[in-house]
Amino acid sequence: MAVFDRPGDYTEQVLDLVAQIPAGRVMTYGDVAWTFGRPGARAVGMVMRYHGSSVPWWRVIRAGGHPPTCHEATAREHYEEEGTPLLPAPTDAGYRVDLTAARWAPE
DNA sequence: GCTCTGACTATTC
DNA sequence: CGAATAGCCAGAG
Numbered sequence: 001m002a003v004f005d006r007p008g009d010y011t012e013q014v015l016d017l018v019a020q021i022p023a024g025r026v027m028t029y030g031d032v033a034w035t036f037g038r039p040g041a042r043a044v045g046m047v048m049r050y051h052g053s054s055v056p057w058w059r060v061i062r063a064g065g066h067p068p069t070c071h072e073a074t075a076r077e078h079y080e081e082e083g084t085p086l087l088p089a090p091t092d093a094g095y096r097v098d099l100t101a102a103r104w105a106p107e
Numbered sequence: 108g109c110t111c112t113g114a115c116t117a118t119t120c
Numbered sequence: 121c122g123a124a125t126a127g128c129c130a131g132a133g
Binding site for chain 1: 112115117
């Protein structure tokens with residue numbers, strides 16, 4: 001129902017779900033993909049890359065709480081701005097998302 | 108319709 | 121804990 005481009009139904013579903021993620025919450029690519037009954041985590045990432053400009057892509061992270069590759073710095077600004085629970089980690093970004101508290105799922 | 112690529116995940120070393 | 125490998129799905133050329 002989104003007015004986005006429609007290269008496929010899968011993309012539409014991903015964009016729609018990501019757009020529903022409330023501020024301060026995050027979901028893993030696997031969770032988002034699995035919501036559609038498809039473990040296409042990579043496909044979800046592709047959707048972000050293609051239409052990420054139209055959705056809060058920073059609310060979609062990798063498993064383990066790691067932010068998107070090559071975008072951890074940008075995502076971090078959004079997390080602090082929205083109050084997303086973060087955890088210090090010895091990663092390149094120097095931080096990690098607290099999935100234990102920030103993990104969100106659709107009703 | 109086939110092949111390459113990619114903002115992923117899980118397993119193994 | 122970190123790096124490397126294999127498996128996965130969907131989109132673009």
